[in-house]
Amino acid sequence: MLGLHGPVEEIAPRLIGATLETRFDGLHTAAVLTEVEAYSEFDPASHSFRGRTAANESMYGPAGTIYVYRSYGVHWCANLVTGTEGRGEAILLRAGRPVAGVEVMRRRRGRRDHLTDGPGKLAQALGLNGDHDGLSMGSVIELRFPEMAAQVVATPRIGISKAINTPWRFVEVRTITL
């Protein structure tokens, strides 16, 4: 996919402002990404740091692959692979702004607000779960880049205990929460 292949720390900020769209079972939802985090091999905080396993296999796929993992045994979190195949790099999609299918999102989330303001929430609102791990960007999951680049700020990543000073969290300036 155009503009989707490259080092995670370079691609990640460019995902801010991009629209992620899903069509599952005829249900259309879309969110503009406002917060992402980059993870790579040789990165102690990354799932791929300890090497390739059955669980993180899709992190090693080609650019455009979706990596979905179970978080805290409860939630699903979605990543987008943008690196070279076999490198184990991915970008965690942490938050977004609903722009289509809000009622579908509300039904999936079971509430009216806080639909996409967290990685588990964003994945659930878009209907992403373990079934979609390893799928590629294409007919059911699409990413559209904006006309103009968003204003982005880089900060340390959230909820990790290693490499806490690596500023690989990228947040849209208008929605920044530090």
Place this chain on the structure above:
DNA sequence: TGCTTGATTAACT
């Protein structure tokens, strides 16, 4: 085989 730790969320007080 058992123990600890999460790339979290929601419901509490």
Place this chain on the structure above:
DNA sequence: GTTAATCAAGCAC
């Protein structure tokens, strides 16, 4: 601000 829910991966034994 605190805590339960809930489970798989990773690591020690």
